[in-house]
Amino acid sequence: xxxxxxxxxxxxxxxxxxxxxxxxxxxxxxxxxxxxxxxxxxxxxxxxxxxxxxxxxxxxxxxxxxxxxxxxxxxxxxxxxxxxxxxxxxxxxxxxxxxxxxxxxxxxxxxxxxxxxxxxxxxxxxxxxxxxxxxxxxxxxxxxxxxxxxxxxxxxxxxxxxxxxxxxxxxxxxxxxxxxxxxxxxxxxxxxxxxxxxxxxxxxxxxxxxxxxxxxxxxxxxxxxxxxxxxxxxxxxxxxxxxxxxxxxxxxxxxxxxxxxxxxxxxxxxxxxxxxxxxxxxxxxxxxxxxxxxxxxxxxxxxxxxxxxxxxxxxxxxxxxxxxx
Numbered sequence: 019x020x021x022x023x024x025x026x027x028x029x030x031x032x033x034x035x036x037x038x039x040x041x042x043x044x045x046x047x048x049x050x051x052x053x054x055x056x057x058x059x060x061x062x063x064x065x066x067x068x069x070x071x072x073x074x075x076x077x078x079x080x081x082x083x084x085x086x087x088x089x090x091x092x093x094x095x096x097x098x099x100x101x102x103x104x105x106x107x108x109x110x111x112x113x114x115x116x117x118x119x120x121x122x123x124x125x126x127x128x129x130x131x132x133x134x135x136x137x138x139x140x141x142x143x144x145x146x147x148x149x150x151x152x153x154x155x156x157x158x159x160x161x162x163x164x165x166x167x168x169x170x171x172x173x174x175x176x177x178x179x180x181x182x183x184x185x186x187x188x189x190x191x192x193x194x195x196x197x198x199x200x201x202x203x204x205x206x207x208x209x210x211x212x213x214x215x216x217x218x219x220x221x222x223x224x225x226x227x228x229x230x231x232x233x234x235x236x237x238x239x240x241x242x243x244x245x246x247x248x249x250x251x252x253x254x255x256x257x258x259x260x261x262x263x264x265x266x267x268x269x270x271x272x273x274x275x276x277x278x279x280x281x282x283x284x285x286x287x288x289x290x291x292x293x294x295x296x297x298x299x300x301x302x303x304x305x306x307x308x309x310x311x312x313x314x315x316x317x318x319x320x321x322x323x324x325x326x327x328x329x330x331x332x333x334x335x336x337x338x339x340x341x342x343x
Contacts, residue, residue, distance in 0.1 A: 021142050021143060022333070022334070022337070025139065025142050025333060028138060028230050028233055028234055028237070029329070031234055031237075032233065032235070032236070032237025032238045032240075032241065033237050033238070033240065033241040033244070034241065035234070035237075036237065036238035036240060036241020036242040036243075036244070037241035037242070037244050039057075039242055040054060040241065040243070054242055057242065058239045058242045058243065061235050061236075061239040061242075065232050065236050065239075066200070067195070067199055069228050069231060069235065070133075070200070070203065070232055071199055071203040072224065072225075072228055073224075073225050073228045073229045074150070074153055074203040074204065074207055075203050075206050075207040075210070076146075076217065076225045077146050077147070077149045077150035077153075077229075078150045078206075078208055078210075078211055079211050079215075079217045079221070080146065080147060080150075080211070080217055081147045081150035081151065081207075081211060082147065082283075082284045082287075083208060083211050083212065084212075085283050085284065087279055087280065087283050087288075088151075088154065088288060090278050091151065091155050091157075091288065092154060092156075092157035092158050094155065094271060094274060094275060094278070094292060095132075095156050095295070096159075096162055097270075097271060098130065098271045098295070098296050099128050099130060099159070099166075099167070100128070100162075100166075101267050101270050101271065102127040102128045102130065102262055102266075102267045103128030103166075103167070103170070104127075105127055105262045105266050105267070106123050106124045106126065106127020106128065106262055107120070107123075107124055107127070109123070109127075109262065110123045113254070113255070113258070117174045117175075117176070118174060118176070118308075118312070118313045118314045119255075119313075119317050120174055121170075121171045121172075121175065121307070121308070121311065121313040122174075122304075122307075122308045122313040122314040122318040122321075123259070123317065123321070124170060124171060124174070125304040125308070125318065126259050126300045126317075126318055126321040126322065126325075127259060127262050127263075128167055128304075129163065129167060129300065129301040129303050130263070130295075130298050130299070131298045131299050131300065131301045132152060132155065132156040132159060132295055132298060133156060133236065134233055134236045134237060134240070134301075134302075135233075135298055135326075135329065136156075136298045137149060137152045137229075138229075138230070138233045139294050139333065139336065140152050140291055140294050140295070141229050141230075143290075143294070143336070143337060144287065144290055144291065144294070144340070146222070146225055146229075147284070147287060148290065148291050149225075149229060150207070151288060151291045152291065153200070153204060154204075155291065155292070156295075157204070160196070160200075163303065167307070168307055171308075171311055172307070172311050174311070174313060175312055175313065176312065243302070244319075244323070245316075245319050246323060248316045248319070248320060249319075249323050251316070251320070252320035252321065252324075253320075253324070255320065255321055256320050256321050256323070256324025256325065257324065259300060259324070260299075260324060260325050260328045263297070263298065263299055263328075264297055264299075264325075264328060264332055267296055267297075268296045268297045271292060271296035272289075272292060272293055272296060275289050275293075275296075280292060286343050289343075290343060293336065293339060294336055297332060297336060299322070299325035299326050299329060299332075300321055300322040300325040302322060304321075304322060305318050305319060305322065
């Protein structure tokens with residue numbers, strides 16, 4: 019019960035802070051020194067440039083990284099994004115969606131909330147070592163989004179033009195400061211781990227504060243952009259996306275995890291992490307392609323909100339499943 023209360027408290031507080039700020043600003047009650055969008059960007063930068071590097075280094079420092087089987091974890095993460103996107107494209111054809119709706123539906127099926135909700139659940143239910151594995155699972159997430167997700171979404175735009183060369187996209191990814199900082203943090207944590215150096219005792223206290231803090235900051239940035247007015251018009255699409263996220267993707271990815279032998283690694287911890295991360299809702303990043311490519315923004319927003327609502331059922335189910343191991 020304490021874990022449930024703790025988890026929902028963080029989710030509620032993060033989203034409530036962001037949504038409250040949004041409503042107060044739009045009503046003119048709250049006057050910020052910067053605009054709402056720049057504030058969201060600032061919050062995300064603080065999270066990724068300050069909080070996440072500290073927590074990631076500390077978590078990887080004590081993770082069990084010596085088993086060679088763990089090397090396939092990033093591959094499984096990419097497969098999960100691919101399965102979700104492919105399933106969404108299939109459902110969009112079945113529903114006979116228009117181009118703009120199909121493009122938004124694809125990114126909702128593919129893009130997944132790993133670093134926010136996924137990381138939180140792994141930390142609360144499974145501990146610090148599991149939190150480190152989250153970042154190995156999502157190691158190539160951003161590269162997949164920029165090289166695969168965004169280009170496919172652009173195909174559904176009315177203003178589609180021949181995109182950039184793959185080499186140009188790779189250069190942009192390599193120069194992305196978010197990716198640079200994440201990569202350096204991962205490398206630092208891995209090196210400290212493999213050197214066998216004992217982690218500072220204070221790090222446990224630091225991470226116990228910074229891990230939930232980072233997730234609250236991310237969720238508050240999401241809350242600042244939440245739009246709930248038109249969700250009722252997209253119930254069918256939202257339910258379909260939830261079926262993809264919480265049934266189809268987990269079934270495929272967890273089966274592969276068993277094939278890869280994750281059940282035998284670190285007393286099943288890696289398998290448990292995969293169970294959690296393969297069952298996560300739509301990522302807030304899924305709202306970016308509809309915005310920049312003029313797709314159906316309301317559908318994307320509704321699918322995100324509906325899938326997040328399903329966490330009321332998914333989180334207890336995951337906890338029961340994890341207890342069975």
